[in-house]
Amino acid sequence: MLITIRNPEKYLSEPDALKNCGKYTSQYGRRIFAIGGKNALDAVMGRVKETLIESECEVEFHIMDGYPSHDKIIEYTILSYQFDADLIMGIGGGKVIDIAKAVGNYRSLPVVCIPTVATSAVAWTSKSILYKKDGSYDFTQINKDNAKLVIADTDIIRSAPRRYIIAGAIEAISHYYELEPLLDKYAPDTVLSQMIAIAKEIKNTIDGYKDKLLFGELSTEEFQEIIDSVIYLGGMCTSVNKGLVYRGFAHPFARACTKESASNYILMGEKVGYGLLVQFILKNKTDSHIEDFAHFLKDCKCIFTFDSLGYGEDEIYELSKRIIRETPMVRASGFADDAIQITRAIQKADSILNAISVKDDFVKNNADGF
Numbered sequence: 475m476l477i478t479i480r481n482p483e484k485y486l487s488e489p490d491a492l493k494n495c496g497k498y499t500s501q502y503g504r505r506i507f508a509i510g511g512k513n514a515l516d517a518v519m520g521r522v523k524e525t526l527i528e529s530e531c532e533v534e535f536h537i538m539d540g541y542p543s544h545d546k547i548i549e550y551t552i553l554s555y556q557f558d559a560d561l562i563m564g565i566g567g568g569k570v571i572d573i574a575k576a577v578g579n580y581r582s583l584p585v586v587c588i589p590t591v592a593t594s595a596v597a598w599t600s601k602s603i604l605y606k607k608d609g610s611y612d613f614t615q616i617n618k619d620n621a622k623l624v625i626a627d628t629d630i631i632r633s634a635p636r637r638y639i640i641a642g643a644i645e646a647i648s649h650y651y652e653l654e655p656l657l658d659k660y661a662p663d664t665v666l667s668q669m670i671a672i673a674k675e676i677k678n679t680i681d682g683y684k685d686k687l688l689f690g691e692l693s694t695e696e697f698q699e700i701i702d703s704v705i706y707l708g709g710m711c712t713s714v715n716k717g718l719v720y721r722g723f724a725h726p727f728a729r730a731c732t733k734e735s736a737s738n739y740i741l742m743g744e745k746v747g748y749g750l751l752v753q754f755i756l757k758n759k760t761d762s763h764i765e766d767f768a769h770f771l772k773d774c775k776c777i778f779t780f781d782s783l784g785y786g787e788d789e790i791y792e793l794s795k796r797i798i799r800e801t802p803m804v805r806a807s808g809f810a811d812d813a814i815q816i817t818r819a820i821q822k823a824d825s826i827l828n829a830i831s832v833k834d835d836f837v838k839n840n841a842d843g844f
Contacts, residue, residue, distance in 0.1 A: 476717070480599075481710070481713050482624045482709075483622050483623065484498060485624045485705075486498060487624075487625075487698065487706065488627075488628060488698070490629055491625050491626060491627040491628070492518060492521045492522060492588070492625065495522055495588070496525035496526045496531060497525070498625070500529040500531050502561055502584040502586065502622045503531075503583070503584055504531045504561075505533075505557065505559050506532065506533040506559065506561050506562075506563050506586075507557050508533055509538050509565070509573055510535060510566045510570055511566035511569075512539065515535060515565060515566075517633065518590065518630055522588070533563075538566075538569075538570050538573060540607070541606070543604060543605055544604060545607075547573065547577055547580060547604075550573065550577045551577050554577060559581070561583055561584050562584070563585070563586045564585065564621075565590065566590050566591075568593055568594055568596040569603075571587050571596050571597050572596060572602035574587065575617050576602040576615055576617060579602075579617035579619070582618070584621075585622060586622060587623070590627075590631060591634045591642070592631050592638065592639050592642040592701050592704045592705055593638050593645070593704075593741055593743055594645050594704070594708065595704060595709035597626070598621075598705055598706070598709025598710075598713070599709060601614050601616050601617065602614070610734060610738075611733040626701055631701060637775075639687070639701075641742070641776065643704060644743040644744070644746055644747040644774065645743035646680060646708045647680050648746045648747075649669070650670065650676065650677040651724070652723065652724055652725065652750075653666065653669055653711075654673070654674075655722065656722070656807055659807060665716045669720065675707060676711065683699070689773075721803035721804065723749060723756060723804055723809040723810065724746045724750045725749065726797050726803075727745070729800075729801075730797045731745045731748075736784065736785075737783060740778055740837050748771070748777075748778065751771065751826070752823050753809060755822050755823060764826065765830075768823075768830055772827075772831055772835050777827050777836050778836060779824040779827050779828055780824050782836060791817045794813035794814070794816035794817045797810075797813070797816060798813050798816070
């Protein structure tokens with residue numbers, strides 16, 4: 475059995491971590507081509523530039539708007555050549571980080587990721603999710619290397635709207651719910667057992683702080699644990715591979731939704747949350763389990779329904795067929811037999827969420843790309 479393990483070389487996570495950005499980045503390169511979202515650069519560009527200059531680095535910043543597409547990779551690859559960059563830096567949310575990793579892959583240059591939100595473990599992984607110009611999903615690029623360095627400044631991440639960390643927490647706990655049902659099918663499996671053990675630790679940590687995360691205020695130390703669960707443990711959970719791709723239902727569902735431009739304003743973790751609800755219905759969880767999770771989504775104020783997206787039964791069925799077609803593991807692992815079963819589960823999820831929700835519980839179409 476051949477096992478591959480792919481992780482960043484260094485992970486720095488603490489309040490005011492950016493003060494050490496130059497110190498650690500300069501170990502990998504000194505001509506920094508930095509790509510960032512507008513809001514992210516507004517928040518941190520001055521501090522990043524200062525610490526890089528202190529470490530005798532030169533930096534050129536570029537604001538990325540729109541979606542991470544193949545055309546944008548080519549554009550930034552050319553610009554980074556013109557700058558004679560020896561390191562690519564991504565500053566912002568998942569879409570910016572994905573572009574930075576892809577450009578680094580094209581240039582065979584080291585990459586440093588500075589996530590300003592913790593919506594997922596995207597800074598940890600080697601892959602880049604790429605989109606078409608209208609924001610619908612295009613393809614996933616598997617890059618040769620992970621980022622060399624991930625800097626998670628918890629002060630910066632905490633300043634982002636709460637919606638982002640909640641979405642990150644939902645996606646993080648999904649690892650456990652998606653992986654645990656696979657154990658009966660694939661046991662004994664050392665790699666899967668390790669992934670489930672990490673995923674359970676993530677779930678236990680986030681469950682322990684759930685009320686404070688949703689309704690109260692987390693201490694500095696508690697927020698640190700949440701961030702490390704989302705980025706570090708979430709990344710570790712999927713960084714070990716032995717050639718078999720483990721898949722639940724929630725992530726294939728979310729990825730299929732991302733191909734629909736109508737869902738552009740919904741964060742990945744919010745789509746994964748809905749996908750978990752559908753998965754629980756497909757796996758015949760008890761009514762109380764399903765209702766409890768639906769109320770959790772309501773408390774997160776991240777509800778959306780296919781009714782709210784203007785989807786009818788035909789559109790839901792087409793989405794369900796796409797899930798079966800593009801992710802055969804959904805059927806092979808026993809999550810669903812066919813597209814009709816998925817369609818009925820989605821319709822039931824919509825019915826449950828519509829019954830318990832009011833207007834303010836729904837995701838607002840105002841994601842700001844922080």
